[in-house]
Amino acid sequence: MYDVIVVGTRVAGSPLAMLLARKGYKVLAVDRASFPSDTPSTHYIHQSGLNVLKSWGLLDELLATGVPPIRRLNFSYTGIVLQGFAKSSPDVVDAVYCPRRTVLDNILVKAAGNAGAEMIQGFTVSELVFDGDRVVGIRGAVGDGAEQEFRAKLVVGADGANSTVAKAVGAGVYDASPAGCFIYYSYYEGVDWGMQHRTGFGEQQFASWPTNDGLALVAVMRKRDRFREFRTDPDAGVQEIVDQVDPEFGVRLRDTGKRVEQFRPMLYPDNYRRQSYGPGWALVGDAGYHKDPFTGWGITDAFKYGQLLADLVDEGLSGARSMDEALAEYQRERDAQSASAYEMALDLSELVLTPYYDSVFRATALDAEYTTNFFGLIGGIYPPEKYFGEQELSALYEKVNFPVADRHVSKDGVTA
Numbered sequence: 001m002y003d004v005i006v007v008g009t010r011v012a013g014s015p016l017a018m019l020l021a022r023k024g025y026k027v028l029a030v031d032r033a034s035f036p037s038d039t040p041s042t043h044y045i046h047q048s049g050l051n052v053l054k055s056w057g058l059l060d061e062l063l064a065t066g067v068p069p070i071r072r073l074n075f076s077y078t079g080i081v082l083q084g085f086a087k088s089s090p091d092v093v094d095a096v097y098c099p100r101r102t103v104l105d106n107i108l109v110k111a112a113g114n115a116g117a118e119m120i121q122g123f124t125v126s127e128l129v130f131d132g133d134r135v136v137g138i139r140g141a142v143g144d145g146a147e148q149e150f151r152a153k154l155v156v157g158a159d160g161a162n163s164t165v166a167k168a169v170g171a172g173v174y175d176a177s178p179a180g181c182f183i184y185y186s187y188y189e190g191v192d193w194g195m196q197h198r199t200g201f202g203e204q205q206f207a208s209w210p211t212n213d214g215l216a217l218v219a220v221m222r223k224r225d226r227f228r229e230f231r232t233d234p235d236a237g238v239q240e241i242v243d244q245v246d247p248e249f250g251v252r253l254r255d256t257g258k259r260v261e262q263f264r265p266m267l268y269p270d271n272y273r274r275q276s277y278g279p280g281w282a283l284v285g286d287a288g289y290h291k292d293p294f295t296g297w298g299i300t301d302a303f304k305y306g307q308l309l310a311d312l313v314d315e316g317l318s319g320a321r322s323m324d325e326a327l328a329e330y331q332r333e334r335d336a337q338s339a340s341a342y343e344m345a346l347d348l349s350e351l352v353l354t355p356y357y358d359s360v361f362r363a364t365a366l367d368a369e370y371t372t373n374f375f376g377l378i379g380g381i382y383p384p385e386k387y388f389g390e391q392e393l394s395a396l397y398e399k400v401n402f403p404v405a406d407r408h409v410s411k412d413g414v415t416a
């Protein structure tokens, strides 16, 4: 009998297994994948996510893989250019890193095993074991092997958007919203533009950043109704988007960029939150909460809320309070802490700025201090209630002498 079984051992599951094993609990973590293993996901990690990784003692191991630091970020939205980095502070990792998932996930799997969690790779969970309405275990097998059953006080689904655990318990969805875009990405030689996140000149975006092995990731997004047309010639489509968003980068991509891996195309899942706990079960990572990859928050959130869940499960298992209460707090806190980032991911993934965001970002670009705050917001280290605060925005508009008719201080259209 285990204290906790974790299904899925990537960026949500392995940290949870590691943290609980470090606290001395008996943990089993299974994944149908065998590591190192890739997954369809780009891999930008925000500073707040890197801070969590550092607190676990795993940042140095990541840096030892040679993943390059990024200390200047370049964002644009049709004619609005924001360049810089968050204000430095001794408590915050002073760079952004974008490691390949083959690299990152493997470090996390190993860390969970080193902490004492029992790890089974290549194990597919086919169903949960119930006692009445309480989940008490999992059933599954390694490949075509014999079916095995394991029991635990708590089963956690860290098994991604298509979560077997969520389906088995019938976890309801709330705050859902359809995905806006499709994504295509691949890896390139000869692309040395640092970190770019460029949106506009039509409903489209390209992003790129350096990653492991001297390669750069280049990703493009457009609205879903253009997916069929795009897939007929993705190389031409990528070139067209970069040309239209920034002709200078278009020339550089054509002249020196060389794609060295296959494309990863994806109509990614809708945005949602799921009921993330019940008798004997919980959900973490994308299994419980998924948002558009436009803002690159999935890994950071998996770390942050994996830590939150580990702390609260500890309270439940140690008897400090009831597991039900602890898990209810997990979901409440996760939803409250992620509310602003969730809303922003949904709004910005429309690929066209609303008048509100247009005014806020346009004014931001006119002020060096507010631009630094923007990068703090993006990194998860500057409070959204301050960056988007009505008083703060009014002061910004005044300071940069912004046209009065465009001074949006709230999303409902109110102007200062």
Ligand SMILES: Cc1cc2nc3c(=O)[nH]c(=O)nc-3n(C[C@H](O)[C@H](O)[C@H](O)COP(=O)(O)OP(=O)(O)OC[C@H]3O[C@@H](n4cnc5c(N)ncnc54)[C@H](O)[C@@H]3O)c2cc1C
Pocket (backbone or CB within 6 Å): 007, 008, 009, 010, 011, 012, 013, 030, 031, 032, 033, 039, 040, 041, 042, 043, 044, 045, 123, 124, 125, 126, 158, 159, 160, 161, 162, 163, 164, 183, 266, 268, 269, 284, 285, 286, 287, 293, 296, 297, 298, 299, 300, 302
């Ligand atoms: C195209 C795209 C780009 C993205 N870009 C970024 C980015 O730049 N930055 C960022 O932070 N986030 C990004 N994200 C989001 C990020 O990928 C996810 O938020 C993150 O991978 C979620 O991690 P997870 O551990 O919850 O689930 P997953 O990474 O989905 O892992 C789930 C694991 O569960 C296992 N599993 C599933 N079912 C079973 C079963 N029945 N039995 C056993 N094992 C099972 C799977 O094998 C898998 O290993 C992107 C997502 C997409 C789709």
